[in-house]
Amino acid sequence: MKLYVKNMVCSRCRMVVQAEFDKAGIPLLSVELGEIETAKDPSDSQLEKLESGLKHHGFELIDDKKSRMIEKIKNTIVKLIHHSNENIKTNLSDYLADKLNYDYTYLSNLFSEVEGTTIEKYFISQRIEKVKELLVYDELSLSEISDRLGYSSVAYLSSQFKKVTGLTPSFYKSLKEHKRRNIEEL
Numbered sequence: 001m002k003l004y005v006k007n008m009v010c011s012r013c014r015m016v017v018q019a020e021f022d023k024a025g026i027p028l029l030s031v032e033l034g035e036i037e038t039a040k041d042p043s044d045s046q047l048e049k050l051e052s053g054l055k056h057h058g059f060e061l062i063d064d065k066k067s068r069m070i071e072k073i074k075n076t077i078v079k080l081i082h083h084s085n086e087n088i089k090t091n092l093s094d095y096l097a098d099k100l101n102y103d104y105t106y107l108s109n110l111f112s113e114v115e116g117t118t119i120e121k122y123f124i125s126q127r128i129e130k131v132k133e134l135l136v137y138d139e140l141s142l143s144e145i146s147d148r149l150g151y152s153s154v155a156y157l158s159s160q161f162k163k164v165t166g167l168t169p170s171f172y173k174s175l176k177e178h179k180r181r182n183i184e185e186l
Helices: 011-023 044-056 065-082 092-100 104-115 119-137 142-148 154-165 169-178
Strands: 002-006 028-032 035-038 060-062
Touching: 002 065, 011 028, 011 035, 011 044, 044 060, 060 065, 065 092, 065 104, 065 119, 092 104, 092 119, 104 119, 119 142, 119 154, 119 169, 142 154, 154 169
Parallel strands: none
Antiparallel strands: 002 035, 002 060, 028 035
């Protein structure tokens, strides 16, 4: 049986969700972002225990088709941006249509209807979060970040970053030393 879980976006999420399935006594065949396959159908009491444990960690089971598709769209974008080392040079609409086997217009309309925002805005927000992460790591130049995340130029990345955050990438990068303090300094 396949179950769908909302808000699974990283490997830690996978571990937490898997632990909750174990606590509920539900044997698993596979655990992917947002999608879990069980070895057998869980009982009602197991599902209740599972739902309670998942909610405690900010997850929830999804049981309607629209919500499952929205989670698939989000997880596909998150995988592309945060869990892939390949350069993002592809057209987002073609990429999503290919990965999810649905027409992009359908996906876009569904996403906008349910989420109240566009797929493109969600994609941009995820890219900007990845830019922030890479700026803080300070391992790549802005040019390398721009290339890795599929921006056409550093100027475009900077413009979009400022539009979303209100800060330039270089100013954001300069703030990183002030974000955390050592315990000894408190």
